[in-house]
Protein backbone atom coordinates (compact mmCIF):
# COMPACT_ATOMS: atom_id res chain seq x y z
CA UNK A 56 0.00 0.00 0.00
CA UNK A 57 1.23 3.49 -0.82
CA UNK A 58 1.28 5.77 2.21
CA UNK A 59 -0.12 9.25 1.60
CA UNK A 60 0.62 11.52 4.52
CA UNK A 61 0.31 15.05 5.81
CA UNK A 62 3.35 16.43 7.56
CA UNK A 63 2.34 19.60 9.33
CA UNK A 64 3.21 21.76 12.33
CA UNK A 65 0.15 23.28 14.00
CA UNK A 66 -0.51 25.29 17.14
CA UNK A 67 -3.02 24.21 19.79
CA UNK A 68 -5.57 26.38 17.94
CA UNK A 69 -4.66 24.81 14.55
CA UNK A 70 -2.69 27.78 13.12
CA UNK A 71 -0.10 26.72 10.54
CA UNK A 72 0.91 29.98 8.89
CA UNK A 73 1.05 33.76 9.03
CA UNK A 74 2.05 36.21 6.28
CA UNK A 75 3.05 33.28 4.05
CA UNK A 76 5.56 32.06 6.60
CA UNK A 77 5.74 29.71 9.55
CA UNK A 78 4.66 31.37 12.81
CA UNK A 79 7.59 30.00 14.87
CA UNK A 80 11.22 29.03 14.90
CA UNK A 81 11.60 25.36 15.75
CA UNK A 82 14.98 24.08 14.64
CA UNK A 83 14.37 20.52 15.81
CA UNK A 84 11.07 20.38 13.93
CA UNK A 85 12.79 21.50 10.72
CA UNK A 86 15.31 18.69 11.24
CA UNK A 87 12.44 16.22 11.76
CA UNK A 88 10.73 17.54 8.59
CA UNK A 89 13.92 17.11 6.57
CA UNK A 90 14.52 13.62 7.89
CA UNK A 91 10.93 12.50 7.37
CA UNK A 92 10.57 13.82 3.81
CA UNK A 93 14.00 12.94 2.36
CA UNK A 94 13.86 10.52 -0.60
CA UNK A 95 10.07 10.86 -0.81
CA UNK A 96 7.67 12.62 -3.16
CA UNK A 97 6.47 15.88 -1.63
CA UNK A 98 3.40 17.76 -2.87
CA UNK A 99 2.82 21.41 -2.00
CA UNK A 100 0.67 24.37 -2.99
CA UNK A 101 2.16 27.30 -4.90
CA UNK A 102 2.20 29.58 -1.85
CA UNK A 103 4.09 27.05 0.23
CA UNK A 104 6.60 26.63 -2.60
CA UNK A 105 7.09 30.41 -2.71
CA UNK A 106 7.43 30.52 1.06
CA UNK A 107 10.18 27.87 0.94
CA UNK A 108 11.72 29.64 -2.05
CA UNK A 109 13.34 26.69 -3.86
CA UNK A 110 12.81 23.01 -4.59
CA UNK A 111 13.87 20.97 -1.58
CA UNK A 112 16.93 18.81 -2.27
CA UNK A 113 16.83 15.01 -2.20
CA UNK A 114 13.07 14.96 -2.62
CA UNK A 115 10.81 14.81 -5.69
CA UNK A 116 9.08 18.21 -5.59
CA UNK A 117 5.51 18.48 -6.92
CA UNK A 118 3.88 21.93 -6.91
CA UNK A 119 0.16 22.56 -7.55
CA UNK A 120 -0.61 25.84 -9.31
CA UNK A 121 -2.81 27.28 -12.00
CA UNK A 122 -0.65 30.41 -12.36
CA UNK A 123 2.90 29.05 -12.57
CA UNK A 124 3.74 26.82 -15.52
CA UNK A 125 7.35 25.73 -14.97
CA UNK A 126 9.70 25.56 -12.03
CA UNK A 127 13.25 24.33 -12.49
CA UNK A 128 13.78 21.35 -10.22
CA UNK A 129 10.06 20.73 -9.61
CA UNK A 130 7.06 19.24 -11.43
CA UNK A 131 4.08 21.58 -11.72
CA UNK A 132 0.45 20.33 -11.90
CA UNK A 133 -2.69 22.36 -12.47
CA UNK A 134 -4.79 20.29 -10.07
CA UNK A 135 -4.30 18.35 -6.86
CA UNK A 136 -5.85 15.24 -8.46
CA UNK A 137 -3.30 15.39 -11.27
CA UNK A 138 -0.43 15.75 -8.83
CA UNK A 139 -1.67 12.81 -6.76
CA UNK A 140 -2.23 10.56 -9.74
CA UNK A 141 1.24 11.32 -11.17
CA UNK A 142 2.80 10.78 -7.74
CA UNK A 143 1.00 7.47 -7.50
CA UNK A 144 2.35 6.37 -10.89
CA UNK A 145 5.86 7.40 -9.89
CA UNK A 146 5.56 5.30 -6.73
CA UNK A 147 4.53 2.24 -8.73
CA UNK A 148 7.29 2.73 -11.34
CA UNK A 149 10.10 3.59 -8.94
CA UNK A 150 9.13 1.81 -5.75
CA UNK A 151 8.66 4.98 -3.73
CA UNK A 152 6.62 4.07 -0.69
CA UNK A 153 5.22 7.41 0.40
CA UNK A 154 3.71 10.61 -0.95
CA UNK A 155 3.97 13.43 1.57
CA UNK A 156 1.69 16.43 1.35
CA UNK A 157 3.55 19.31 3.00
CA UNK A 158 0.96 22.11 2.80
CA UNK A 159 -0.30 24.64 2.96
CA UNK A 160 -3.85 25.16 4.09
CA UNK A 161 -5.41 24.64 0.64
CA UNK A 162 -3.54 21.43 -0.03
CA UNK A 163 -4.24 20.00 3.43
CA UNK A 164 -7.98 20.71 3.11
CA UNK A 165 -8.19 19.26 -0.39
CA UNK A 166 -6.45 16.02 0.58
CA UNK A 167 -7.82 15.30 4.04
CA UNK A 168 -10.01 12.52 2.60
CA UNK A 169 -7.19 10.76 0.75
CA UNK A 170 -4.45 10.66 3.38
CA UNK A 171 -3.92 7.54 5.49
CA UNK A 172 -1.25 8.93 7.81
CA UNK A 173 -0.82 12.20 9.71
CA UNK A 174 2.52 13.31 11.09
CA UNK A 175 1.56 16.24 13.29
CA UNK A 176 3.91 18.54 15.12
CA UNK A 177 1.61 19.91 17.79
CA UNK A 178 3.22 23.18 18.89
CA UNK A 179 2.32 24.08 22.44
CA UNK A 180 1.02 27.62 21.89
CA UNK A 181 -2.18 29.47 21.01
CA UNK A 182 -1.36 32.14 18.46
CA UNK A 183 -2.84 34.37 15.78
CA UNK A 184 -2.39 33.38 12.17
CA UNK A 185 -4.03 33.48 8.76
CA UNK A 186 -3.85 29.84 7.65
CA UNK A 187 -5.29 26.93 9.62
CA UNK A 188 -5.14 23.13 9.52
CA UNK A 189 -8.65 21.63 9.17
CA UNK A 190 -10.38 20.00 12.16
CA UNK A 191 -9.86 16.26 12.12
CA UNK A 192 -12.24 13.69 13.54
CA UNK A 193 -10.10 11.81 16.05
CA UNK A 194 -12.43 8.79 15.85
CA UNK A 195 -11.07 8.16 12.35
CA UNK A 196 -7.46 7.97 13.57
CA UNK A 197 -5.30 5.90 15.87
CA UNK A 198 -2.21 7.39 17.51
CA UNK A 199 0.85 5.21 16.87
CA UNK A 200 3.57 7.37 18.39
CA UNK A 201 4.22 10.60 20.24
CA UNK A 202 7.60 12.18 20.98
CA UNK A 203 8.01 15.28 23.12
CA UNK A 204 10.52 18.05 22.46
CA UNK A 205 11.32 20.78 24.99
CA UNK A 206 11.55 24.50 24.34
CA UNK A 207 15.13 25.82 24.29
CA UNK A 208 17.17 28.67 22.76
CA UNK A 209 16.62 27.32 19.21
CA UNK A 210 13.06 26.04 19.69
CA UNK A 211 10.56 28.71 20.65
CA UNK A 212 7.93 26.36 22.14
CA UNK A 213 7.57 22.82 23.43
CA UNK A 214 6.13 20.52 20.81
CA UNK A 215 5.06 16.91 20.31
CA UNK A 216 5.51 14.96 17.10
CA UNK A 217 2.43 12.73 16.94
CA UNK A 218 1.84 10.06 14.31
CA UNK A 219 -1.74 9.02 13.54
CA UNK A 220 -2.81 6.26 11.21
CA UNK A 221 -6.25 5.85 9.67
CA UNK A 222 -8.51 3.36 11.46
Ligand SMILES: NC(=O)c1ccc[n+]([C@@H]2O[C@H](COP(=O)([O-])OP(=O)(O)OC[C@H]3O[C@@H](n4cnc5c(N)ncnc54)[C@H](OP(=O)(O)O)[C@@H]3O)[C@@H](O)[C@H]2O)c1
Pocket residue numbers: 062063064065070071072073074075076077099100101102103104106119120121122123132133134135157158159160161162163165186
Ligand atom coordinates in the same frame (compact mmCIF):
# COMPACT_ATOMS: atom_id res chain seq x y z
N1 LIG B 1 2.99 24.78 9.61
C1 LIG B 1 3.17 24.00 8.55
O1 LIG B 1 3.46 22.80 8.68
C2 LIG B 1 3.05 24.59 7.18
C3 LIG B 1 3.28 23.79 6.05
C4 LIG B 1 3.15 24.38 4.79
C5 LIG B 1 2.78 25.71 4.68
N2 LIG B 1 2.55 26.43 5.81
C6 LIG B 1 2.13 27.82 5.73
O2 LIG B 1 0.90 27.85 5.04
C7 LIG B 1 0.80 29.08 4.33
C8 LIG B 1 0.54 28.80 2.85
O3 LIG B 1 -0.66 28.06 2.76
P1 LIG B 1 -1.89 28.55 1.83
O4 LIG B 1 -3.08 27.77 2.28
O5 LIG B 1 -1.96 30.04 1.86
O6 LIG B 1 -1.43 28.15 0.37
P2 LIG B 1 -0.94 26.76 -0.33
O7 LIG B 1 -1.89 25.66 -0.03
O8 LIG B 1 0.49 26.53 -0.03
O9 LIG B 1 -1.00 27.20 -1.85
C9 LIG B 1 -2.21 27.64 -2.39
C10 LIG B 1 -2.04 27.71 -3.88
O10 LIG B 1 -1.86 26.41 -4.40
C11 LIG B 1 -2.51 26.30 -5.64
N3 LIG B 1 -3.63 25.36 -5.51
C12 LIG B 1 -4.21 24.90 -4.38
N4 LIG B 1 -5.21 24.05 -4.69
C13 LIG B 1 -5.24 23.98 -6.02
C14 LIG B 1 -6.03 23.26 -6.96
N5 LIG B 1 -6.99 22.42 -6.56
N6 LIG B 1 -5.79 23.43 -8.28
C15 LIG B 1 -4.81 24.26 -8.70
N7 LIG B 1 -4.03 24.96 -7.86
C16 LIG B 1 -4.24 24.82 -6.55
C17 LIG B 1 -3.02 27.68 -6.00
O11 LIG B 1 -1.94 28.31 -6.66
P3 LIG B 1 -2.17 29.39 -7.85
O12 LIG B 1 -2.76 30.58 -7.17
O13 LIG B 1 -0.80 29.59 -8.39
O14 LIG B 1 -3.12 28.74 -8.83
C18 LIG B 1 -3.24 28.27 -4.61
O15 LIG B 1 -3.23 29.68 -4.64
C19 LIG B 1 2.11 29.82 4.59
O16 LIG B 1 1.94 30.68 5.70
C20 LIG B 1 3.06 28.69 4.94
O17 LIG B 1 4.15 29.14 5.75
C21 LIG B 1 2.68 25.90 7.04
